[in-house]
Amino acid sequence: MTSESDTPSGASLSYRQILEREMENALKEINRPPKGVFLSGLSAGLNLSFGALLMAMVLTFSGGFDSTLVQQAALGGISSIAFLFVVVGQTELFTAHSTMAILPVLDGRASVRGLGRVWGVTYASNLVGCLLFAGLIASAGPALGIVDAAAVGALAGALLPHPWWVIFASGVIAGWLMGLVTWLSAASRDTVGRSLFVLIGTAVIGFAPFHHCILGTTEVLAAMFLGYPVSPGAFVGFLLPTTAGNVVGGAVFVGLLNYGHVALAGEQQNVQFDAVDRE
Numbered sequence: 001m002t003s004e005s006d007t008p009s010g011a012s013l014s015y016r017q018i019l020e021r022e023m024e025n026a027l028k029e030i031n032r033p034p035k036g037v038f039l040s041g042l043s044a045g046l047n048l049s050f051g052a053l054l055m056a057m058v059l060t061f062s063g064g065f066d067s068t069l070v071q072q073a074a075l076g077g078i079s080s081i082a083f084l085f086v087v088v089g090q091t092e093l094f095t096a097h098s099t100m101a102i103l104p105v106l107d108g109r110a111s112v113r114g115l116g117r118v119w120g121v122t123y124a125s126n127l128v129g130c131l132l133f134a135g136l137i138a139s140a141g142p143a144l145g146i147v148d149a150a151a152v153g154a155l156a157g158a159l160l161p162h163p164w165w166v167i168f169a170s171g172v173i174a175g176w177l178m179g180l181v182t183w184l185s186a187a188s189r190d191t192v193g194r195s196l197f198v199l200i201g202t203a204v205i206g207f208a209p210f211h212h213c214i215l216g217t218t219e220v221l222a223a224m225f226l227g228y229p230v231s232p233g234a235f236v237g238f239l240l241p242t243t244a245g246n247v248v249g250g251a252v253f254v255g256l257l258n259y260g261h262v263a264l265a266g267e268q269q270n271v272q273f274d275a276v277d278r279e
Helices: 014-029 035-048 052-061 068-089 094-098 114-142 151-158 166-188 190-207 215-224 232-264
Strands: none
Touching: 014 094, 014 114, 014 166, 014 232, 035 052, 035 068, 035 114, 035 215, 052 068, 052 114, 052 151, 052 215, 068 166, 068 190, 068 215, 094 114, 094 215, 094 232, 114 151, 114 215, 151 215, 166 190, 166 232, 215 232
16 A cells, blocks of 8 residues: 555546545554544544634624625635644544545455444544533523524524424435545545535535535534424434435445445556645
């Protein structure tokens, strides 16, 4: 396998090299002690939750937008900063693992049991981080005058009032985008290129907004803590189809298809990212 440090500056990475790099990273996480994965996942849940805080602050400070387009563009752009914290910081986010941790299983290098363990630990730790940060938003935000309940309620209200199949389909798109961000980040040779891929790809999630099981959990829980009428059943009705959609979007439309394209179709041409990869 060719690592990032082994690739000369200006050289391109082949599709197979990207696949090998991601499989090696996934194997490290599958074989990592669960306590380490949990702490890393907890950090990812906390760090990604800054996206909910930043979006609520934008809505609070703006006092309302005259244009829905401007509002969604602002929310998408600001929320992508939190994804940058997670991806460039290399903490363990469930929607990234749902894509890449499946690769060594498909290649016969890891077991389904190992995959299930790393998914379960990452998912649980991410949600714990969301719960803690949602409590922080609810306790400190209004007291500091940087978040009001109506702003957080508006974020949650954009995610909840949909049939399960709409939430699932939206989750597929969000998982697909996260998978693409992870794959393209692996193709990048430097932090500038990686950062651009993260900011552009994840901004689309916040722009829609599409359903993301981790970021959305912080939004919904914070709204509940601030008195927004969300029942436990409504929360579960959001979380389950969102999670399922994220897994399908990342694992199938990115992980499985890229694995088939690379591993089963033979070595392909190199990919160039010269325009964005030079610092």
